[in-house]
Structures are given as structure tokens and as C-alpha cells.
Amino acid sequence: MGDIVDDSVAEASVDANEAYLKFSHNVIEHLGIKLYKNKSGNVLAELLANSWDADAKNVDILLDDAGGDDVNGRILIVDDGIGMAYEHVQKHYLIVGQPKRKKPKEKSVGGRAPMGRKGLGKLAPFGIANMVDVVTVFNGLLTWFTLDLGEILKHGADGLYPPTFHAKNQPLSEAIASDDLYLTKKATEFCNKMVAGGGMAHGTLICMGGLSPNFFPTRAEVAMELGSRFTVLLLRPDFKVTVNGKQITEEESLPKFEFRIPKEGLQKEIIDGNEVEYWVGFVGTAEWSSDEAGVGVFAHGKIAQSRPYFFNKKGKEVFQRYLYAVVSADWIDEQENDLISTDRASIDWSDSNTKPLYDWGKKKVSEWITEYEFFRKKKQDDEVGNQAEQLRKEGVIYNYSGPENRQIENLVSDATREIGKSKAAQQARHELLIAVSRAWVNQPTRQLIGNLWTTLISTNASPSDFEDVVNELSHHSVPEAMGLAMTFSQRAYALTVLYELIHKKSETDLQKLVTSFPWILQPRGDLLTADVTLKTTIEKTAIALDETPALRIGMVIKGMSSKQRADLVFLTDPGKKSIQIIEIKKPTFTLDLETERQLTDYMQYTRQFHPSATITGVMIGKTHTSAEAKYDPESKHIQVKGWEEVLSECRSAYLELLVGMLHIADVQGTDSRIRLIKDIGGEEVWELLKKMAQKDDTLRELIEQITFAKAGDLF
Secondary structure, eight states: OOOOOOTTSOOTTOOTTSOOEEOOTTHHIIIIITTTTTOHHHHHHHHHHHHHHTTOSEEEEEEESSOTTOTTOEEEEEEOSOOOOHHHIIIIITBTTOOSOSSTTOOOTTSOOOSOOSSOGGGGGGGTOSEEEEEEEETTEEEEEEEEHHHHHHTTTTTEEOOEEEEEEEETTSOOOOSOHHHHHHHHHHHHHHHHHOSSOOEEEEEEESOOTTOOOOHHHHHHHHHHHBSHHHHOTTOEEEETTEEOOHHHHSOOEEEEESSSSOEEEEETTEEEEEEEEEESSOOSOGGGSEEEEEETTEEEEOSSOOTTOOSOHHHHTTEEEEEEOGGGGGSSSOOBOTTSSOBOTTSTTTHHHHHHHHHHHHHHHHHHHHHHHHHHHHHHHHHHHHHHHTTSSOOOOHHHHHHHHHHHHHHTTTSOSSHHHHHHHHHHHHHHHHHHTTHHHHHHHHHHHHHHHHTTOOHHHHHHHHHHHHHHTHHHHHHHHHHHHHHHHHHHHHHHHHHTTOOOOHHHHHHHOGGGTOSSSOOOEEOHHHHHHHHHHHHTOOOOGGGHHHHHHHHSOHHHHHTEEEEEOTTSSEEEEEEEOOTTSBOOHHHHHHHHHHHHHHHHHOTTSEEEEEEEEBOOOTTTOSSOTTOSSEEEEEHHHHHHHHHHHHHHHHHHHHHHHTOOTTOHHHHHHHHHHHHHHHHHHHHHHTTOHHHHHHHHHHHHHGGGTOO
């Protein structure tokens, strides 16, 4: 992918002992200036890669915004790599496009897999600088030269440019100087440090001056740029990179993740015989530019496929902007064909060697996002739950039962899944929690009704005004009526199932059933709730009694077996003004005088503790005709019912309530909620509704509309 030196370059006037920068026409402009124009991260990445290839263990980047007489400051890179002799500079470094490796798998002297391959990285500084000085030491000998972009471009026609050399294989003990006092000082400090260190000195200093105006990067920008382009920056103890004397850390060079795959370290997989290592992070908030998210594919520790990249995976793009993945595949840079673009921004994915990795990556992006989606859903559900709980404590939103509260939280969480975590998003959830909690009891409708009535009363309303208000009230009662209709349909269905169980003489625990759903016994009366505490208190008091005549009834209860006492269910209103005690027997158990006596004893004993309450009793089981009964079927305080009677009466009542709500709502057969009512109630309930429709013209018309709507795929 790199240009080779043009064979037509004139050699007649070239001094074989001198060094020249040799290049094809316009190569500096296209592979230096334009390729790296104002891209400090890319420029520093190329120079850092050169330090790696030179087996450097320490690299320091100096961002000097003063930079001597240079008004735009200077950037210096100093390493302790192997350095270069003058001969190497002459025959290799200054020849643009000369490959750095003879073989794809070639190693450096120190055993590293080189990052460079094309021999073009030396041009990168000209993307941001006009003057580049290279001060390099090899085996204790110093070579120093200056590359002037303006002069290089003047020599573009002949392709030969003679750099300005200040030293050629010069001993470190000799003085060095140039016209630039700043550079002379920095080069002298560099050499003195090597002399002080003793041994065979080596290393390289590169200084970039004449920087583009308004360009100078910050330390944070450099740390982040380099962190996104190298995997060796943080993971290797033998390659320490500092900026202005401070080592680059993970906190500076990588985003802060809320979710990571794996939780720590790297994951390894073999793809078509080649090893791949990867880790994936997801940020909590995507407050970055779009080109920072995605997958970075690395080869030999350096970026080969830059972000943003997702292996062309489509779908769930909203989550892609949170993804930051590192995939290392060294073998990409060890193929005979060079598969990495000159600017290391893309890989040749059309090549047969890279296709397995491409297919793997496309699948993995989907898997990673699915994992993150699950994590984020749970986290957001918890956050919305905590927010809702706090609002309940503050009295801002209503408090319901645990399951209902969770349903409200889930509704809000699902509805706000994609709006993020900003203050505005937090406020949106706040407002939606209030709205949903109020809607749960249909408060908006009730508030509207209140406003309408207030308006009607406060004005001299005419009959037509009154009619308009009534119509408005009717319209806004539809949601509540349809909600009740679905509830009644569900209860009717539950009773149908229970009816079948009892008919089959099931061993269903009927006491627990009535305790959980007391509406089974009172479809048209006042709704009482099961009071387990009252039942327990009564029984504990009886069991603790001594044998005294005054408490005979209590002694009777004490003498009952635990199984006999378990047959009783207590239902009460909130103030315990009404107490109903129900003796529940299985459908096969014949109610008798003993059953009545047990229930009567409980009623009389309870009256001692609640004398002002209205106490009634119900016996449910297998009944007799009045003539056969051994109990008083006409008792004013005790009702006797069979299970089929209880369930039939209850089911009929809820069907009537269901029909009543449908009348109030005045909906059409195409209303989707009708389908829900049908699905909830089941075929048994639906058939009963059809029978009721034979005597109800409005219901019959609705049923006919629903039947007709089947052709429109309503059902």
C-alpha cells in the first residue's frame, strides 16, 4: 500500500557519501500532509510505533506550549530504543516507502513483532508540523538532522532533498549546536543524560516545530488518542509511556465502563485456526463523538481497523454508541498480502484470510449488545424502582400493592428505556411515574369529572350545557368501564375453572381460595376481606381457657381438632362492624347439625369480643332439601349454600356486571379491548355472553359486530 521510490529519480548529481530524502513526486503531500493533516493522535501513534519497533522500554512525550521562539509550541518524543547510525539514516530511514520488514513474521532485535511495515510513518509529522528534527544515538555516536517541509516540497520535482545535518556519528562527548537555541538545549540535555547513564548509549529524540495554528493538543487528548490506538500502552511492563513526565494510566486513556466482557482480563478464541483476544466495555453515558464508539481491531498492539466500526452489524444502533471493544488479531499483519490501509483506518475485509474474523465479529457485536441490553434493563429497572420508592415516601405518587407498584415501575422503565440518564431523562421518569400512578386509579378521568361538575355548578348552565357535560363524562368513563369489564371477565373465567374443579370433586384447598378471593362469596354485596388475624386471635383465646362454665363455648372451640378449626374463614370490613364467619366444606361433604353447631359456637364466642358488630354465618358444602335437612335452612343468621349455587350465582353476577360496563362504555365491536375481554374470559364466558345477548338487543348488536370483525383479523 506504500509508494516505492520512483526509478526515474535523477541520480547524476547525487553524492554517494551524502544522505538524501528520496521520494516520488507528491508523495510527501499525499502520504504525509494530507493523510495526517491536523491528526495529532495519528501522528503520535506513528512515532510511538517507531519507538516500539526500536525496542524502546521508555517513551516520554513532551508537550511544550512555549517551545522557545516557536509561537505555536513544540512536541518532543524521547525514547531509549536502539537508535540509528548515520549509515542507517542514509540508506533506510530517508528512503520513503522502503519496507521495514523483509518477511511478514520478522521480529525486532529485542524479539518484538514490529508494528511498522510500509516505511511511511516518518512522513506522519508533516501532518501537523513544518519542521522535524531527529536526534538519534547508536552505540554512543550521535546523528542529528533537520527536515524542513518547505524545502522538501521545493525538491518535489527531482525527488531528492538533502536534510540539514548537525552531527554525523559524532561522539557524545563533543559539543553540538544549531541555529535554534531551543533545539540545541534539548539535544544537549538528551546527550548529557545518556553520558550520565554510562554504558553503550542509545535512543532517539524527535522534535516537531512549526505546528499548525490553534492546534496544540492537551495531555488528556494525547492520553485518550494513544489509548485508543495501542493495546501495548497499558498492558506491558516493558513499554512505559509518559506525557510530560507522568505515565499514562487506564483512567486517562480509556473510557469509564459500567459493564465489561469479561469482567477483567481478556477473552481468547480460535477463529479458523487463528487466535483472537478481546475485551468489551460499555459506557454508562455516551457523551463522546460518534467516532469514539465501536470496535477497534489491533495487530501487533497497534490499531488496524479504527472506530467507529461494528462489522456492518445492523440493528440496535442505539446501543452501539455505548460500545467500546478491543479485538487483537496479530496474524492480520503477518500475511503475505498487506491487509492494513496506509492510515491504519481499515482492514481489507474482502480478503479470504479476514472473512472468518469478519463473520465472527458480526455475530459477536450482536451478542455483546444483547448482554449489555439485559444488564442495562435490570439496572434501569432498579433505578426506576428506587426513584419510585422515594417518590412514594415523599407522598408524590400513590402507593399500591407490591405487584401493582412493580407493574407501574416496569411500565415507566420500558417506556423510557432509550432516553438516557441525563437530568432531563430523570425528570421525564419523575413525571411519567406521577402520571402512571394516577392513571392506575383513573385519577385523570376523575379529576376531569370533578372539573366538569364544578364548572356546571358555578355557571348558570342551560339544559344543553348540562347535556354536553353528561356526554363528556360518558366519554371519559370509557377507560374505567372497559378496565372493569376486563376485570369482571377475568373473574367470570376464574369461576368457570373453579366450577369445573368442584364438579370433578377436586381436592382444591377451598379455604385458602376463599381467603384469597372473598369476592367469590359476595358478588353483589359489600366487599369484605379475609381477616386471618381475627380468626387466629379467637382461637388462641379459646385454647388458653381454663374449664369454667361461663366460657363453655370457648371450651367447645378449644376441644375442636385443628382440622375442624381450619374449615372456618373470617371476613370483615375495615372497622370490624360486619363480621362474616364461613364454614367451608368440600363439595362431597354433607352439611349437618354438627356443622351448624360448630359455626354457631364460633359466632357466639366472637360476639363476646365484638358485641356491637353484625355477625353472620355461612355454611357451604353439600346441601339437602328443606325436608331432609338436619340444620335450620331458614335461619336468619346462618345461610346454607351448595358450591354449585355459590359459583353459578357469582359467575352470573360478574357476567351481568361485565355486560353493564360494556353498555356504559358504548364501544364498537372492532375495539381491541373487546378481544382482550374475550381472550381473558375464555370460550365458556363468551358462550354465556351470547346466551345473554338473546335477551339484550344492545349486547346482541355488539356480539354481531365482533363476529363480523373476524374477517378483519381482529381475533
